[in-house]
Amino acid sequence: xxxxxxxxxxxxxxxxxxxxxxxxxxxxxxxxxxxxxxxxxxxxxxxxxxxxxxxxxxxxxxxxxxxxxxxxxxxxxxxxxxxxxxxxxxxxxxxxxxxxxxxxxxxxxxxxxxxxxxxxxxxxxxxxxxxxxxxxxxxxxxxxxxxxxxxxxxxxxxxxxxxxxxxxxxxxxxxxxxxxxxxxxxxxxxxxxxxxxxxxxxxxxxxxxxxxxxxxxxxxxxxxxxxxxxxxxxxxxxxxxxxxxxxxxxxxxxxxxxxxxxxxxxxxxxxxxxxxxxxxxxxxxxxxx
Amino acid sequence: xxxxxxxxxxxxxxxxxxxxxxxxxxxxxxxxxxxxxxxxxxxxxxxxxxxxxxxxxxxxxxxxxxxxxxxxxxxxxxxxxxxxxxxxxxxxxxxxxxxxxxxxxxxxxxxxxxxxxxxxxxxxxxxxxxxxxxxxxxxxxxxxxxxxxxxxxxxxxxxxxxxxxxxxxxxxxxxxxxxxxxxxxxxxxxxxxxxxxxxxxxxxxxxxxxxxxxxxxxxxxxxxxxxxxxxxxxxxxxxxxxxxxxxxxxxxxxxxxxxxxxxxxxxxxxxxxxxxxxxxxxxxxxxxxxxxxxxxxxxxxxxxxxxxxxxxxxxxxxxxxxxxxxxxxxxxxxxxxxxxxxxxxxxxxxxxxxxxxxxxxxxxxxxxxxxxxxxxxxxxxxxxxxxxxxxxxxxxxxxxxxxxxxxxxxxxxxxxxxxxxxxxxxxxxxxxxxxxxxxxxxxxxxxxxxxxxxxxxxxxxxxxxxxxxxxxxxxxxxxxx
Numbered sequence: 171x172x173x174x175x176x177x178x179x180x181x182x183x184x185x186x187x188x189x190x191x192x193x194x195x196x197x198x199x200x201x202x203x204x205x206x207x208x209x210x211x212x213x214x215x216x217x218x219x220x221x222x223x224x225x226x227x228x229x230x231x232x233x234x235x236x237x238x239x240x241x242x243x244x245x246x247x248x249x250x251x252x253x254x255x256x257x258x259x260x261x262x263x264x265x266x267x268x269x270x271x272x273x274x275x276x277x278x279x280x281x282x283x284x285x286x287x288x289x290x291x292x293x294x295x296x297x298x299x300x301x302x303x304x305x306x307x308x309x310x311x312x313x314x315x316x317x318x319x320x321x322x323x324x325x326x327x328x329x330x331x332x333x334x335x336x337x338x339x340x341x342x343x344x345x346x347x348x349x350x351x352x353x354x355x356x357x358x359x360x361x362x363x364x365x366x367x368x369x370x371x372x373x374x375x376x377x378x379x380x381x382x383x384x385x386x387x388x389x390x391x392x393x394x395x396x397x398x399x400x401x402x403x404x405x406x407x408x409x410x411x412x413x414x415x416x417x418x419x420x421x422x423x424x425x426x427x428x429x430x431x432x433x434x435x436x437x438x439x440x441x442x443x444x445x446x447x448x449x450x451x452x453x454x455x456x457x458x459x
Numbered sequence: 460x461x462x463x464x465x466x467x468x469x470x471x472x473x474x475x476x477x478x479x480x481x482x483x484x485x486x487x488x489x490x491x492x493x494x495x496x497x498x499x500x501x502x503x504x505x506x507x508x509x510x511x512x513x514x515x516x517x518x519x520x521x522x523x524x525x526x527x528x529x530x531x532x533x534x535x536x537x538x539x540x541x542x543x544x545x546x547x548x549x550x551x552x553x554x555x556x557x558x559x560x561x562x563x564x565x566x567x568x569x570x571x572x573x574x575x576x577x578x579x580x581x582x583x584x585x586x587x588x589x590x591x592x593x594x595x596x597x598x599x600x601x602x603x604x605x606x607x608x609x610x611x612x613x614x615x616x617x618x619x620x621x622x623x624x625x626x627x628x629x630x631x632x633x634x635x636x637x638x639x640x641x642x643x644x645x646x647x648x649x650x651x652x653x654x655x656x657x658x659x660x661x662x663x664x665x666x667x668x669x670x671x672x673x674x675x676x677x678x679x680x681x682x683x684x685x686x687x688x689x690x691x692x693x694x695x696x697x698x699x700x701x702x703x704x705x706x707x708x709x710x711x712x713x714x715x716x717x718x719x720x721x722x723x724x725x726x727x728x729x730x731x732x733x734x735x736x737x738x739x740x741x742x743x744x745x746x747x748x749x750x751x752x753x754x755x756x757x758x759x760x761x762x763x764x765x766x767x768x769x770x771x772x773x774x775x776x777x778x779x780x781x782x783x784x785x786x787x788x789x790x791x792x793x794x795x796x797x798x799x800x801x802x803x804x805x806x807x808x809x810x811x812x813x814x815x816x817x818x819x820x821x822x823x824x825x826x827x828x829x830x831x832x833x834x835x836x837x838x839x840x841x842x843x844x845x846x847x848x849x850x851x852x853x854x855x856x857x858x859x860x861x862x863x864x865x866x867x868x869x870x871x872x873x874x875x876x877x878x879x880x881x882x883x884x885x886x887x888x889x890x891x892x893x894x895x896x897x898x899x900x901x902x903x904x905x906x907x908x909x910x911x912x913x914x915x916x917x918x919x920x921x922x923x924x925x926x927x928x929x930x931x932x933x934x935x936x937x938x939x940x
Contacts, residue, residue, distance in 0.1 A: 270877075307833070311839055
């Protein structure tokens with residue numbers, strides 16, 4: 171082995187490299203650094219043995235303790251579900267109306283329901299049930315299919331005009347079809363409907379519309395247009411209009427009605443979630459007793 | 460200031476890359492050592508005992524006298540309970556701590572460092588254990604320099620076991636300030652405590668072992684920022700550990716002293732350096748490595764009394780006194796200096812503000828969050844409704860009932876989710892002891908009553924029992940028109 175050269179000025183060893191007469195001092199890594207590095211290498215060997223590490227042709231080495239991050243997640247989810255049984259057991263045992271009467275369960279349901287609503291319902295019904303064009307506001311006191319917590323639970327479960335067998339179903343005929351009503355009649359009955367909420371501008375037309383309404387509309391919308399929730403027939407005497415309250419919009423809705431639909435959530439969400447979101451929707455402000 | 464930096468030659472001029480020389484502090488008896496033992500006993504005693512003190516706060520409340528319940532976001536100190544939003548009291552305590560430190564430093568130098576700093580106290584404790592097992596300074600030096608024998612290994616192993624035990628007790632006791640001490644102690648001993656708890660005990664134990672066992676004076680010299688600006692905290696009238704250079708120099712052996720050679724009182728025995736926990740030579744003058752523990756005073760006095768020379772060659776004294784004595788002027792102590800008075804004034808006013816605000820603080824608070832989506836809801840009869848999330852922080856130890864009213868808006872009706880009503884002028888809300896009641900509150904107003912898009916609304920909450928009122932203003936939104 172060659173003699174290691176020492177630098178005369180600093181007294182330190184050189185690497186033996188020289189450029190234009192300048193020699194490079196040997197400044198090795200600090201020992202603590204080097205040892206830490208070696209320990210890390212040893213550690214990694216242990217890691218290969220214990221944990222999943224190397225890819226193989228058909229999969230990967232599984233490691234001796236059988237760890238997998240997916241399995242870890244499964245365990246955590248199971249632990250979470252178990253910790254929630256304090257609540258969920260009571261949710262399963264009680265009807266949705268019973269849950270709403272218990273203030274503890276009510277708070278739990280409102281907190282959970284808020285999240286479920288934001289993830290599943292808000293795209294159509296708007297944040298906090300503030301509604302969207304053609305999607306009903308859930309925060310007001312006007313309900314197409316009933317506003318008790320039980321009604322809301324049924325609606326969410328089976329949907330409206332959905333593919334579920336127990337779906338809520340109600341349909342308004344196309345009064346604009348040839349054998350139904352003439353355009354003038356539709357205009358008259360529209361004036362009548364507008365007059366119910368004090369918005370008509372043509373009294374004579376409204377008077378003419380009275381008879382048409384009694385004949386054609388009252389069977390579903392009720393004698394005084396108060397609405398029939400069993401059929402989802404909206405109340406026409408209030409200030410809330412799903413498809414707009416201009417004469418044009420109402421006429422269009424009589425001639426060729428739009429029918430919104432809501433999917434059945436039974437099967438998409440579990441029963442406990444549906445109960446929670448029902449209670450949440452009920453708490454948005456319009457819930458009825 | 461007379462603490463000339465050029466006196467600090469040894470420490471300052473040492474290479475920044477010099478190898479660490481182990482300090483072997485020698486045992487010394489004396490006034491200040493005695494004082495230090497007392498301070499150590501009181502501080503360590505209270506540290507280990509305080510979490511076990513009980514304080515009855517009534518049912519369902521923790522009965523630990525001092526408890527920082529992080530999970531429950533509450534701090535308990537005897538009969539004072541602090542909620543998370545009152546954490547600014549901590550600021551007050553920190554200010555008190557800082558100004559108190561400045562005051563102590565202005566009066567008597569680094570008494571904090573030398574007597575009460577946890578680093579000093581635990582290092583003393585670790586040294587005590589070390590001395591008990593390995594012997595005093597000379598024996599320890601010899602032991603460290605001797606080749607490894609079974610007896611040396613046994614001594615070293617016992618020492619580290621004792622250190623680790625002390626460290627574990629220290630870390631364990633720290634945890635007790637954050638959880639219920641008796642429960643946590645049983646849990647920890649039976650092995651059923653959470654891994655978080657064990658983790659924190661290990662963390663604190665590990666650092667106690669490292670800092671008090673291994674790092675010791677290096678913490679004071681290299682890690683702690685305090686020594687670096689202590690120079691601006693004391694002045695020429697502060698009492699400091701000082702060496703009377705005019706009397707001690709020139710040094711010489713005791714026997715050589717006679718009237719001719721003019722030797723000073725210092726016999727250069729080196730005991731003052733040997734007992735120093737940071738290995739500082741105080742005879743070089745003020746320096747940042749001196750933590751002001753005064754053990755060198757004990758050391759020097761023990762020698763001076765043996766030699767029948769006047770005591771206090773090294774003493775607590777001010778720099779101006781030292782100068783006066785050197786020049787033969789009468790020395791006098793000045794305690795009431797502008798700096799001291801200013802610190803005292805700040806201390807008193809901060810304490811006053813804290814006591815006053817603690818005595819007069821409300822034990823109730825309301826938070827109102829207005830719904831933003833939807834801003835308002837038009838009801839079927841044309842009424843306008845706004846929603847609010849209403850929180851009542853009942854910080855009292857008993858349940859309270861409140862009447863909620865909506866002021867400033869005519870005929871506003873209140874509905875609260877979970878309380879069956881069609882809307883009323885006032886609603887009664889119940890809140891559990893020491894907890895937050897959260898309510899969804901709806902206010903409806905006939906649209907004719909609304910004069911503008913946004914109106915003022917004032918919620919008033921009246922305590923049913925005491926009649927105490929608390930108000931908060933918010934707004935009520937309606938349609939544009």
